[in-house]
Amino acid sequence: MRTALPCLLLILILPASAAETPSTTLLQRAEARAEQFATEFPSMACTEHLEQVKLSDGAKVQEHRDSEFDYLLLVDAAGGEFSVEESRLEKKHQKPPAQPLLSTTGFAVLLMVFLPRFSGSYHFEELEPQEIDGARWARLHFEHQGTKDSPSVLEVSGRQYPIPWKGTAWLDETTGRVHQIEVDLREPLDDIGLLSLHSLVRYGATGTASPVWLPLSAIIDARTRHQHWRNTHTFTGYRRFSVETESKVTQVKGDTTGKQ
Numbered sequence: 001m002r003t004a005l006p007c008l009l010l011i012l013i014l015p016a017s018a019a020e021t022p023s024t025t026l027l028q029r030a031e032a033r034a035e036q037f038a039t040e041f042p043s044m045a046c047t048e049h050l051e052q053v054k055l056s057d058g059a060k061v062q063e064h065r066d067s068e069f070d071y072l073l074l075v076d077a078a079g080g081e082f083s084v085e086e087s088r089l090e091k092k093h094q095k096p097p098a099q100p101l102l103s104t105t106g107f108a109v110l111l112m113v114f115l116p117r118f119s120g121s122y123h124f125e126e127l128e129p130q131e132i133d134g135a136r137w138a139r140l141h142f143e144h145q146g147t148k149d150s151p152s153v154l155e156v157s158g159r160q161y162p163i164p165w166k167g168t169a170w171l172d173e174t175t176g177r178v179h180q181i182e183v184d185l186r187e188p189l190d191d192i193g194l195l196s197l198h199s200l201v202r203y204g205a206t207g208t209a210s211p212v213w214l215p216l217s218a219i220i221d222a223r224t225r226h227q228h229w230r231n232t233h234t235f236t237g238y239r240r241f242s243v244e245t246e247s248k249v250t251q252v253k254g255d256t257t258g259k260q
Helices: 025-043 107-114
Strands: 008-013 044-055 061-076 082-090 122-132 135-144 152-156 159-162 165-171 178-185 194-206 212-224 228-240
Touching: 025 044, 025 061, 025 107, 025 122, 025 135, 025 165, 025 212, 044 212, 082 107, 107 165, 107 178, 107 194, 107 212, 107 228, 122 165
Parallel strands: none
Antiparallel strands: 008 082, 008 152, 044 061, 044 228, 061 082, 122 135, 135 165, 152 159, 165 178, 178 194, 194 212, 212 228
């Protein structure tokens, strides 16, 4: 039987113990920048272009769809917990694809593995620096520890499966800003037949007046025993987003209809 896996990936920020790994200067800077990102990103709106592709075993395109959305990150910090969701409003309504395609969300915020509330769930190791795009970047390898909570879950048919990530981040050694982050499953998720899940997310400065370091693109590649998907998210046109509410209090006068 063919395995269908139209899935939704969420980044859930749950209470976690303090970091147990020995802190390093690079990790501390990455943590500080992740906290800054968690504050700045929800105040931004942008345009998201999504390309969804379903591939055959020979990497031949079976189904293809391009979509464009107004994109907004939503943060809920109620009850002492902190969760992240993505809001998408499609700009152009398109005909549904003939075959189901993979739905992917949450990958733009993968650098939140560096939040202090999560760093205790990972083992970090500093690697040799590497040159990318003409610049030298420090590197941190990380791998989820099996007994710890995972900040990411995969949702399939209403059920959630924690994702054990392993990956590498390329960072600015001075500021701790993440240039790109690449992740894979630590091991296959046999319960749902997911053999591999790979993602490459790139970040950069957006805006000119006061640049903010935000996601630029995210590529996700997923394979089951019988199916292969690849989604590419591109984020452009960042702008500040704010909601203003106005309350007016009207004085209510007492009853003036008394007897004469």
